[in-house]
Amino acid sequence: MISxxxxxxxxxxxxxFEDVSTTFAAGRRFGLTGPNGAGKSTFMKLLSGExxxxxxxxxxxKKLGTLSQNQFAFDDKRVVDxxxxxxxxxxxALTEREVxxxxxxxxxxxxxxxxxxxxxxxxxxxxxxxxxxxxxxxGLGIPEPVHERLMGELQGGQKVRVLxxxxxFGNPEALLLDEPTNHLDLDSVHWLENFLNAYKGTxxxxxxxxxxxxxxxxxxxxxxxETIITYTGGYDDMVLAKTQVRARxxxxxxxxxxxxxxxxxxxxxxxxxxxxxxxQSRKKEMERLQTSDLAKxxxxxxxIRFQMKRPSGRIPLEVxxxxxxxxxxxxxxxxxxxxxxxxxxxxxxRNGAGKTxxxxxxxxxxxxxxxxxxxxxxxxxxxxxxxxxxxGYFAQDHRESITKGxxxxxxxxxFDPQASRDEIRGLLGQxxxxxxxxxxxxxxxxxxxxxxxxxxxxxxxxxxxxxxDEPTNHLDLESINAxxxxxxxxxxxxxxxTHDEDLIADVATRIWQFDGNKLVDFKGAYEEFQAxxxx
Numbered sequence: 001m002i003s004x005x006x007x008x009x010x011x012x013x014x015x016x017f018e019d020v021s022t023t024f025a026a027g028r029r030f031g032l033t034g035p036n037g038a039g040k041s042t043f044m045k046l047l048s049g050e051x052x053x054x055x056x057x058x059x060x061x062k063k064l065g066t067l068s069q070n071q072f073a074f075d076d077k078r079v080v081d082x083x084x085x086x087x088x089x090x091x092x093a094l095t096e097r098e099v100x101x102x103x104x105x106x107x108x109x110x111x112x113x114x115x116x117x118x119x120x121x122x123x124x125x126x127x128x129x130x131x132x133x134x135x136x137x138x139g140l141g142i143p144e145p146v147h148e149r150l151m152g153e154l155q156g157g158q159k160v161r162v163l164x165x166x167x168x169f170g171n172p173e174a175l176l177l178d179e180p181t182n183h184l185d186l187d188s189v190h191w192l193e194n195f196l197n198a199y200k201g202t203x204x205x206x207x208x209x210x211x212x213x214x215x216x217x218x219x220x221x222x223x224x225x226e227t228i229i230t231y232t233g234g235y236d237d238m239v240l241a242k243t244q245v246r247a248r249x250x251x252x253x254x255x256x257x258x259x260x261x262x263x264x265x266x267x268x269x270x271x272x273x274x275x276x277x278x279x280q281s282r283k284k285e286m287e288r289l290q291t292s293d294l295a296k297x298x299x300x301x302x303x304i305r306f307q308m309k310r311p312s313g314r315i316p317l318e319v320x321x322x323x324x325x326x327x328x329x330x331x332x333x334x335x336x337x338x339x340x341x342x343x344x345x346x347x348x349x350r351n352g353a354g355k356t357x358x359x360x361x362x363x364x365x366x367x368x369x370x371x372x373x374x375x376x377x378x379x380x381x382x383x384x385x386x387x388x389x390x391x392g393y394f395a396q397d398h399r400e401s402i403t404k405g406x407x408x409x410x411x412x413x414x415f416d417p418q419a420s421r422d423e424i425r426g427l428l429g430q431x432x433x434x435x436x437x438x439x440x441x442x443x444x445x446x447x448x449x450x451x452x453x454x455x456x457x458x459x460x461x462x463x464x465x466x467x468x469d470e471p472t473n474h475l476d477l478e479s480i481n482a483x484x485x486x487x488x489x490x491x492x493x494x495x496x497x498t499h500d501e502d503l504i505a506d507v508a509t510r511i512w513q514f515d516g517n518k519l520v521d522f523k524g525a526y527e528e529f530q531a532x533x534x535x
Contacts, residue, residue, distance in 0.1 A: 001026050002047055002174055002202055007056035009042055015226045016042060020056070022221065022228055026173070029196060029203040031213040031235060034223035035299050036448050036476045040206045041178055043223065047204060048176050061202075065172030067180055071159045075152030079142065079162055082151055083133035087170030090124035093117045124170065136165040139191045140184075141350055157183035157351050168195065174202040181209045182473060185350045186499050208477050210235050211501040224299060235477070260286055301478045303430040304455055304486035306392075308464040313387030316341050316465055316493050317362070322381030324357055330517040331357050335381070337521050339510075341464075344487065344494045346504045346526065349514030355497045356396055358512075358519070359469050362495070363393060392463030396470045396497070399450045404443040408433055408453055411442050416460050427456045447474030455483070464492040472500045501526075 002024040009016045016039030024030055024047075034040050045051040046058055048066045065086060068074075074082040085091045097117040100110055121127065137147055140161040151159060160183045167175060175196075181189050193215045196203055204221070207213055213220070214234035221230045222238055231238040263282045271279050315338055323333035331354035339345065347355050365383045385391075395401055403411055413424050428438040431452040445453065451474050458466065466487075472480050480500065487494055487507045498504060504526045511522040511529045522529045 001061070002204070003059045004047070005057050005059070007046060007053040007058065009039060009046070009054055017223060017228055018226050020228045022230055024174075024202050024204055024221075026202050027200060029199070029216055029218045030205070030230070031217040031220045031238075032204055032206045032223070033213070033220055033235060033238065033477065035478055036446075038223045040223060043228070044176055044178050044204070044206060061173035063170070063173045065167040065170070065175045067167045067177045068163045071156060071163070072152075074163075075150065077151055078147075079137065079149055079151060079154070080130055080133050080147045082162055083136060083165045083169050084129050086166035086168070086172075087124055087129075089120065090126050090129060090170065093120040093124070094126060094129075097121065133165065133169060136168055137162065139188075139195065140165055141188045141191075155352075160184070161188065164192070172201060175199065175204070177203070177205040177207075179206055179208070181207055181212050181499065183351070184499060185353075186348060186501065187350055189499060189501070208472065208475060208480060209500055209502075210477060210480070211505075299478060300432050302432050302452060302455075302482045304459070304482045306458060306466065306486050306490040306492070307462050308492050309390070309462040310388055310464065312341055312389045312464045312492065314341050315339070316386040316389045318382075318384040318386070319362075320382040320384075322361065322379070322383065324354065324361055324379035326378070331379075332514065332517050332519045335519040335521075339493065341493055342491060343510050344507045345496065345510045345512055346508035347495065347497045347512045347514075348504075353514035355514065356469055359467055359495065359497060363391065363467060389465050390461075390463040392458040392461060392466045394451075394454050394458070394466070394468040394471045396473075398454050398471075399445070399447065402442050402445065402450055402453060404441075406442050407439045408442060408445065408449075409438045412453065412456050412460065415457055419460065424460075427459055430459075431456050448476065448479065451475055452479065466490065466492065466494045466496075468494065469497045470499070471496075472498055472503065 004020055004022050004024075007020045008018050032040050032043065042051070046053050047060065048064060049058070049060060050066075074085070077085070081091075084094070097114065100106060100114050100117070103110070106114065125132065134144065134147055138144070142158060142161055142165070146154070146158070151162065154162065164177075164180050164184075167177060167180075180192060184192065189209070189212060193212065196205075196216045203216070205213075205216065214236055217234045219230055219232055220235060220238035221228050222242060224242075229242075231241045233241070263286045266282050267279050267286070317339045318337075319339075320336045322335040324331040325333075335358075347358065349355050361379070362383060365385070408428065409424060412428065413419065413421075425438060428434075433440070433449075433452070433456075440449070442450075442453075451471065471483060475483065480503065484503050484506050487496070487503075494507070496503075496507065508526045510524070511520075511526060513520045513522065513529075522532065524532075
């Protein structure tokens, strides 16, 4: 159990939360929600003990599992050792025991200490630590040959999964997970859902994956209105309850204000007359009814709408015999198909399967501003883009496509110099770059801001074929919901690589799935694809 007592945090004049008292009980799984900037990560640091509150106190269990955000902290450690380090008491005992065993002769005191260490190793299940760590790593898609490698040799997505295994290792009494599904493929996300649903301790998780929150969470702690309110159920349950509560409170406030106005009118009319006692009675009732204004919600909702300057031909893309490999390692082979205007294609597969390689293979022969996207894999096949196709591309490493040394306004304006300043400012405003925020230097943009600026470019250029590689990374739930709506309403064609299951289920009309070194082309929605895949 974790308890929070009268905790407050401010940054300058901005109040994140004030006098918050709440309890996170054992056996319950809490989603911590709120828009970017609401204070989710700040609150998580208070819960873990990494930061101290400006006011109040936090009581936490001794055995706490946290997801490390520093991917480089363990670069000189073996992967399996990094996982075991999640149980600090066990790791310290193993390290000290190794030093003692390396000595040729032990003193009596060292012999006694060695016995104590063996006791700690036994209590913490240290004799099965490597096999337990291997099970976690396998479940998260880290194959056995990688377990003995150094963390510094791994790619970023693999490191995140190892650090997630570290947080889960050793059966902690409470788990604090900040964006655990980032960089996880769908298979790993499903494994994590099953693991967390069986977890018996206290779970608090920050995630922008609505499907994940709905699948895992029994409660939702929402940061908004300068406080934290806990609702029963997952994210969708919270949104419904929050809307109902807000509507009821606003109705009550409106009724009170109407009543106060009537009482004020009576006092103004009769304060100088003979009805002094009634006037005093009305004044007292006014004081009783007076209420402070509602704290303002910090939720901001972007507006995304993808339009086309002109439609493409009926067949915007045709692929024949496409194959790619890195040296002797085949990525995929024999892929082909004809794709019609308006299709929304979701690309599925485990991390490293070749999804980004596929995207870059297609773009290497494309038209428009993205035709030079490098395809580093070897291979062949025919890729034919159809009549009037104009491609809009959201890269997985999208921040690298934004030129540094410019403002957000200047960077966006260069893609249509004929656009008016008001048009550019309007697009930036739709994506929450209000006022002077449009003058923010591009090198100072956060991951979410960079993603929203790319969406501004796509809305400005109005392509008829969107290619998006992991566009939901770094987006908050409000932005993901806006993107979901925009893709569904878009009349052009879309190729979408994402691990967001709700987004796939809502928009996909066709599925490409990596199965070994083959690409399976399924013509149908995600629900039909799942049904066909179920034995």
